[in-house]
Amino acid sequence: MNMIEIENVSMRFNLAREKSESLKEYFLQMVQGKLHFDEFYALRNVTFNVEKGDFFGLIGLNGSGKSTLLKVISGVYKPTEGTTRVKGTIAPLIELGAGFDMDLTARENIYLNGTVLGLTPKYIQEKFDEIVEFSELKDFLDVPLKNYSSGMIARIGFAIATITQPDVLIADEILSVGDFLFQEKCEKRMQHLRENGTTMILVSHSIQQIERNCNKVAWLEKGRLKMVGDTKTVCDAYKQIHQE
Amino acid sequence: MKLFKAYCQDFFRYRYLLYNLVGRDFKLKYRRSVLGVIWSVLNPLLMNVVMVIVFSTIMDMRSAGIKNFSVYLIIGQLLFSFFNEATSVAMGSVLSSAPLLRKVYIPKYIFPLEKVTFSLVNCLFSFIALIIVMVVTRAPLHLTVILALYPLMTLFVFSLGIGLILATLAVFFRDIMHLWNVFTTALMYFSAIFYDPMGLQTSPSVLFLQKFISFNPVYWYITAFRGVVLDGRLLTSAEILVCGICGIVALIVGLLVFRKYQDKFVLHM
Structure with missing residues (x-):
């Protein structure tokens, strides 16, 4: 059963080069024709599913869109295009x-x-x-x-x-805070939740942590889905590119 | 209708959050002050004393023709400051909860709703000041006092509607915060808080003022409230209609505007 279905999701941000925060500025810029936005896609056509009971990892460099994707899943952002469907309750640990x-x-x-x-x-x-x-x-x-x-x-x-x-637990690099004792405790807790049927999504820069916990991994690069599959395949490919 | 149902379900799920947020505001407002919540009573009471002294000595002619000026005045003060506080705080509510909205999904209207509710709770406490003034000035207590709930509740709905619109505007144009401040000050003078527009001597300018003031919904709420508390009369059908319709229209427009733009909030905060 698919707990999370992400279909063709794109997320566009308007990076206002001259951010107009007041009416006067806004109109001035509009009259002068300076009101232009730089469009920036944090996510582009991302599609994948997470099945029930998965411990799903998200990897990628800084700025690859991992956190944005988590926020789209948890409902903080509404995707510009595409749809996300989540079954059941979400416990977001974005921060x-x-x-x-x-x-x-x-x-x-x-x-x-x-x-x-x-x-x-x-x-x-x-x-x-x-x-x-x-x-x-x-x-x-x-x-x-x-x-x-x-x-x-x-x-x-x-x-x-x-x-x-919760039916789905979303964790964004939260385990990087706290000492190692607490980190162990957290991981134990998450494993326990998972045994009881919670689906997990974990973002981490520690590839060891991903390998230790996850059974499936998606790799994002510059907002696009580069690879998705079982942990070993994706992590090996990721390590090959980024550690040489 | 379906939209309304979805709102209600959401609201039911997050009712405890609303309750806890109001509780938080309340605790934070009075934390570390010696008199605490008593200030909710003392503040309007002292303001009332100041204004009664000012208007009955320096500008005596204004209070002429009003039966019990102190009570007349404090009702105006309380209701207007409720409207003023509710809308002003609701306006900044979405912006000030940006850190939360960027991290967790919560129905966003809960923040304006919470602020307006908090203002209402505050206002209810302040009614103790009204009771004190009524006792001190030996104002008779009429049974019709119960009817005061109607203008109060409709004013709550009205303020919520306006608050939702303002909260939406404030996200996109911060200027509205300063503008609204000026606007409410102007509105205060046209809400007949310390004078009775109907009791003024008739002259062309007064007629114009009366006409103008009857377009101010806040004036209607205050008048209806005064009618049942001070004069012991029933609500007129015009008052029932104007108070109710203004409230419902403001709420519907507020919800629609808020709903239309709420998905863009996070991108502008």
Whole structure:
């Protein structure tokens, strides 16, 4: 069964060379005929499917469109052309701690962020201890988040996002923060989710991490899909080009 | 209709988020202030005292002909500041939640909705100030006070509609934020907060003012509210119609405009 179907997706951005942020500027530029945009395709005609239970890796250099693709899948961007279909719930980990309010305490943020992800307060209440335990931040629960280190914020973000059993989990290089102990813990958690039927999409620059976790990989280059297939084939081809 | 249903389903799923966001705003607004939420009452109360003193001593003739000027004034102040606050905060709401909208999918209208709701909650607290003023000035309590819910709720819908339009505009043209500020100041003088346009001496310019002011929806909400609370009368059919229609039209236009442009928001923030 296909959990995610990406069909011929293109994403175009208008890079306004002279960004007009006020009416006056806008009209001035329009009158002067200077109102031109540089079109930039972050994604071009990308097509692939992700099946249920896949641990899907996305690789590519910086600026190849990986993050854009994740945002299209999770619904943040609407593709300029093409369609995406996702079955079931998505837990997006585009950036750990997106939606945290730095002035609120960790306890308040757990509730706020949980509801951002569409959870009910009752459910969060039940799982509260589990979240706290996983993030190992019991002693700092009532401290405003602005006093936290980035590693601490990442932990709590990961703990909240993975507390449910989402149908699809999207992770964008989130495992690069935190120490190696926490990274191991996260990977373990993701494997556990996967055994229970969650489909994963992982973006990482660490090819070892991809090889260790994924069973399928897509390789993006300058917004186009260069290759998609099982991990070994794609990773070997990728390594051959980029490590010589 | 189908569109409306989709909105409702979305709303149902994210109702806790709305609740939590309002809670957050509330906590942050009063965190570390000694009197906290009491300021919601104290602020309009003190403003009212200042304005009553100003208008009953320096500019005495204006308050002539109004039965209970303090109550008359504070109703105008409260409702107008609700409208003003709700629309102004809703305007910047989408922009200020850009970091979140770029990372997670959330129905975007939740932010203007949240800000208008938060303003309403604030406004409800401020009604304690209205009660205090009514008690102090020994204003009689009429049963028709319950009817005040109608202008209040329709004003909420109206503000939400305007807020949605402004939030959309603000994403594309930041200038609107400054413009709106000027506009609401002008609007305040045409909302009859501290004078009664119908009680002024008739002259051509006053007739023009009366005509002009009757095109201001906010004036209708305030008048309807005053009618049921202060005069103890029922709502006139004109008030029911104008308040209701303005609210619904604003909301529909707001939703349509917002919906049309919401997919482009992330590209402009």
